[in-house]
């Protein structure tokens with residue numbers, strides 16, 4: 001954002017939208033962990049930032065003092081649009097989450113792998129002959145959009161529409177409420193039409209599954225189903241796109257890791273976990289609802305806490321050589337998908353997409369490097385938005 | 393000579409959040425329910441040769457839900 005006042009001191013005046021933080025947050029977090037493990041800023045009406053794994057974990061586990069009713073830090077508190085389970089706390093959280101889990105188990109996701117592989121190859125076909133591509137735009141962002149459309153049995157080509165809505169809801173909507181409400185309305189109408197169609201002709205897709213699912217023992221209402229569909233679309237696209245993009249960015253700059261994956265495709269699952277750790281895309285937030293203290297810091301009600309899973313994943317107390325990508329790291333309790341009751345519902349899907357995307361890319365294009373300026377998104381989800389590559 | 397020690401894995405159901413890491417690193421030692429939460433396969437006994445997998449399951453669980461017990 002243009003014209004943000006410069007940061008005076010990272011411990012007492014941090015700004016997670018500051019250009020230095022957006023471009024390379026890791027040294028800032030390393031410093032914070034040493035000097036001020038729980039930092040605070042007056043910006044955004046008051047926000048705390050925990051940089052150690054143990055403290056991030058303590059906040060994530062403590063749903064009594066830290067509520068999910070606000071999960072994004074914004075300049076001004078936005079209208080509350082509940083999106084269970086991500087914006088729910090116990091005891092309501094559990095039922096909303098249970099509905100979503102069965103279609104996202106590892107076994108259920110395994111069935112989608114052939115489609116994911118074919119999809120990656122279709123995308124590679126479209127640019128391999130050109131000697132280069134923008135891997136964020138032409139590859140990473142297309143994979144989760146098309147695959148979630150496939151799961152919902154919607155046209156895979158509607159991806160542009162999904163990204164437009166997500167951009168309007170998560171970015172433009174921060175300052176322009178009219179755009180936000182318009183996008184939520186358009187998305188709801190789009191899904192409502194699909195829901196009507198599936199009621200007439202049920203299929204083997206995610207929408208039909210939700211229509212027959214039970215919520216607290218009762219059939220799901222159409223509103224419940226529409227809420228789930230909106231959340232799945234919003235939660236699954238930017239996140240996975242960022243994870244795939246950061247992984248390719250690393251491999252473009254690190255030929256020895258890339259060549260190792262070409263030679264040992266069996267290492268891809270372990271490598272993907274390490275890339276998720278080192279470049280964890282998602283930072284959530286919590287609202288302090290009752291005063292409490294952690295690690296000597298008092299948290300005041302009404303203020304927000306940035307729940308930085310990415311900073312936790314870089315804590316040297318838990319991960320030896322935390323600042324390095326160790327492509328065959330065997331012991332890796334990373335927290336990229338969160339900790340505690342809100343563990344990412346889509347983690348098995350995201351992992352499968354990441355593995356397939358990396359494996360197919362290095363198989364088809366073993367040698368590539370960066371070819372121009374890379375840009376990064378800011379805020380809740382971090383990943384490359386422009387990633388120009390040249391193939392050798 | 394004492395009996396060779398037996399290893400068993402156990403999942404604390406109150407801690408498990410279904411990250412699926414244990415199953416991914418040690419597929420034979422764990423089973424998942426329809427929500428993706430884990431439990432030990434059978435009586436949890438670790439067959440000879442899978443000791444390292446058991447210990448990797450423990451050290452990769454983000455929720456510290458996997459225990460490896462020596463009997």
Ligand code: HEM
Pocket residue numbers: 068071085086087097100144148231232233235236237239240241243280281282284285309336337338339341342343344345346347349350
């Ligand atoms: C690399 C990709 C992804 C990352 C890094 C990621 C990360 C996360 C994180 C950190 C949380 C925890 C939020 C919190 O504690 O407040 C979360 C929750 C969630 N994610 Fe993901 N996610 C990814 C992909 C996906 C996908 C593909 C889907 C579904 C299509 C998805 C659906 C959800 C849902 C529904 C929740 C809410 C769970 C709850 O509150 O119980 N995510 N994700």
Ligand code: SF4
Pocket residue numbers: 403407408409410411412413414415428429430452453454455456457458
């Ligand atoms: S790795 Fe831990 S949290 Fe995940 S399924 Fe296994 S026991 Fe549960």
